[in-house]
Structure formats: C-alpha cells, structure tokens
Amino acid sequence: MSKIAGGIFTSHVPGIGGAIAKGLQQDPYWKPFFDGFEPVHQWLAAEKPDVAVVFYNDHGLNFFLDKMPTFAIGAAAEYRHEDEGWGIAFQRPFEGHQDLSWHIIEEVVASEFDPVTCQSMLVDHAVAVPFELCWPGKEAFPLKLIPIAVNTVQHPLPSPKRCYNLGQAVGRAIESWGGDEKVVVFGTGGLSHQLEGGRAGHINVDYDKFCLRNLAPDPEALLQHDTLDIVELAGSQGVEILNWIAARGALRGSVRELASNYHIPISNTAAATVLLENSDKVHA
Template sequence: MAKIIGAVTTSHIPAIANAMANGLEETPYWKPFFDGYPPVRDWLNEKQPDVIILFYNDHGLEFFIDKKPTFALGVADEYHNADEGWGIPTIPPVTGESELSWHIANKVVDEGFDLTICQEMRVDHGLTVPLNLMWPGHKYGHVKVIPVCINCEQHPMPQPKRSYALGQAIGRAVESYPEDLKVVVFGTGGLSHQLDGERAGFINREFDLKCMDQLVSEPEELTKYSNLDLIEIAGAQGVELNMWIGMRGCLTGKVTELHRNYHGPISNTGAGLLLLEHEHLD
C-alpha cells in the first residue's frame, strides 16, 4: 500500500530561482532563508520518497485569466517549465507519475471533486522552485511528481475548507493505492504577502507563525477562514495558504513537527518552512 510518510511546506517565490542561479545563497539578504533547508534536504535524502504530491498555484503560465480551473491535477509522465522572464537557464523537466495520478483522479472525482485533469501541462516556479530548494542543482529527476494546482489568482477561488477537503480526498486515494510507494506531500506558496496596491509589501508575521502552529496541531482551525479573511489578515496573495491547507488535509494520521524556519521579508513575502513526519493510524 502507498503511504504518506511526511510533508513539507515551503515558499515558491520566483526570486529564489534567480538567487540560486546566481549563487546568492550566502549573501546577507538570502542566508537566513536558505539556512533553513539543509535539515529538510537531509531528511528527504534519508527517506528517499518515491513520489512527491505538490500543491501549488499557476501564475499565468499554463492557466491564464481566460481559463482558470479551480483545481487541476497533472497525470502526465513529464512536465516542462517555460521561461517566465527571469532570465534563468533552462531547467530539466520534472518526472511525472501517471499511474498513481490517474488513480487519484478517479478516486477524487468519484468523491465529487470536478478536477481539471491534465495529460499535458507546463509548470511554473510554483512547482519547480520547491523542487530545486530540496534538490539543489535541479537534481530532482529521480523523484516522481504529481502536480495539484489550486486557483489562488482569480475569483471565485476555492475556500480553505474546500482545499482541505480536497487534500483529505487525495490522502484517502493514496492510501487505497495497492503499490508500495513512499509519498511526501508539499504545500507551497506564501505565507502573508501583498505584491500590489496600497498595501504592497504587507506582511503579518504574527499571523504567519500562528498558521504554522495550527497547521501542525489543529489544522481544521485554518478552515474557518474565508478567502476574504485571508486577504484582509495576510494580504492579497495570502490566499496561497490554501496550498498548505490542502497538503495538511492529506495527512490522516499522527503528525509530528521535525523542523521549522521562518524569515521575512524575502521578496516582500513571509517565508515559512515546515518538515512534518506522518505516521499512519491502524
């Protein structure tokens, strides 16, 4: 049986890719951010997961404002990243896991989620930056990735309670898969940030730290927020918390925090990192 052995939350700020491409990790601006990642990398290298289920949001590369699915699931064997204008070198493709992806698609649709199922799908920094943070030098080709894309750009967007329910359905689907696979779930994006308007640069550190605590011990408290609540409390782009909430819904057993880091601002964002261990309850 496939088992979810843990989860990771991380920022997916596009400037991170630029910093890594230019070797800026040890500069004063970036060092407190990058210093948080070695323990997570060590854990992943020790556990050697077979599959990463990665919750992210597309920023207009594959899904522009004229066509914006609420939830999209990739079922391809491979995913390519297209140039987003940051001037970074072309990066290797991401390896997919089509059999488990299709299993999840069938199970989740049967539970009432109307997914957009993508047999071809370009992926942006929302997916590739987290992978490169965990396996620097784009050395992520050995692990298979299932993209789960949540609309966090254009209203109407799914509410936190619906994103959590999606995660729960995906978790049940993974647990019903007969092949022995080790799965880790990534929740990416955020935390609090606003990139435009009168509140550009807004960060709510107190709220971010509270969210990180609740994500571990009482995740259903986070589902009580509406997206409008998140916009008011955490900035216009604070709705990216939905990816963290979706990830947490996948974890149906005992959750133990192994590591955390928080630093802000990084590119006008509160950047949080959590490593969670997941034990199944028999």
C-alpha cells in the same frame, strides 16, 4: 500499499530562483531562509521518497483569467518547466507518475470533486523553486511529480475547508493505491504578501505565526477564516496558504513537526519552510 511519509511546506517566491542562479545562498539577506532547508535535506536523504504530490498555484502558464479551473490535476508522463525570467532556467523534465495520477483523479471524482484533468501540463516557479531548494544541484530529480493546481488568483476562490477536504480526498487516494511508493506531499506559496495596490508589501507576522503554530497539531484552526478574511489578513497573494491547507489535509496520519523556519522579508514576502512527519496511525 503506498505511504505518505510527510509533508514539506515552503514559499515559492520566484526571486529565490534568481538567488540560486546567482549563488547567493550565503548572502546575509538570503542565508536565514536557505538555512531552513538543512533538516529538509537530511530528511529527504533518509526517507528517499518516490513521488511528490505538489499542491501549488499556476501563475498564468497553463491557465489565465479567461479560463481558470478551481482545481486541476496533472496526468502527464512528463512536465517541463518554463522559466518566467526569474533565474531558474533548466531543461531537466519532471517525470510524471501517470498511473498514480489517474488513480488520484478517479478517487477525487468519487469524492465529488470535479478537477480539470491535464494530460499535458507545464509547471512554473511554484513547482521548480521548491524542487531546486529540496534537491539543489541535482542533474535529475530523484522522484516523480504529480502536480495539483489550486486557484488562488481568480475570484471566487475555493474556501479553506474545500481545499482541506480536497487534500483529505487526495490522501485517501494515495493510501488506497496498490503500489509500494513512498510519497511526500508539498504545499507551496506564501506566506503573507501582496504585490500590488495600496497594500503592496503587506506582511502579517501574527497571522503567519498563527498558521505555523497550528499547521501540524490543529490544521482545522486555519479553516476559521474564509477566503476573503485571508486576503484581508495575509494579502492578495498570501491567500496561497490555501495550497498549504490542501497539502496538510492529505497528511491523515499522526502528524508531528520536525522543523520550522520563518524569515522576513524575501522580495516583500514572508517566507517560511515547515517539515512534517506523517506516521502510519491514521485518524478516522
């Protein structure tokens, strides 16, 4: 059986790509954020996962306001990154895992979700930035990708509970897969930030730390706020915490935090990185 080794939760601010391209990892503005990935690098080197299942939000690359699926799951043999002008421009493709993708899709539909199935799909900075942070300087990424896009843009948005339940369905699907792959789950985006309007630059440290404090031991605490509450608390883009909530739902074992890092601001955003370990002891 396949195994979910753990989860990586991190901001995907596109400006991080520009910092990587310019070699600013040791710059005082950026260093506290990049330093948070040292334990992640050590854990990945030890665990050597075969597949990354990434919960993220598309920024208009595949879906726009006229056609915005609530959930979309990639089932492609390959995914290519289309740079949006922020600095990370590379031609390396992300190799897909079609068989596991279809298994996840079938099991998620059996759990009464209705995802859009994407046999052709591009990925943007929400996937590319976390991969560059986790495997810096690699000529080829050492694992396969299954992207799962969550609508955090066009209202009505899915509820936190709906996202958490989706993650649980994905976790069950991975656990029931007959292969022997080791899987790492990603939740990307956030934390609190708003890029437009009268609240541009909004950061809510208290809400961010509430999320970080409860993510491992009590993820259902994050479900007490509905989507509009989160927009109010965390900003219109801070609602990307839905990606974290979905990814946390996939970690159905006995979860413990191995590392956590919080740094403000990065490009008007509260940036964070959390590493969770998922044991084989599965909760009912």
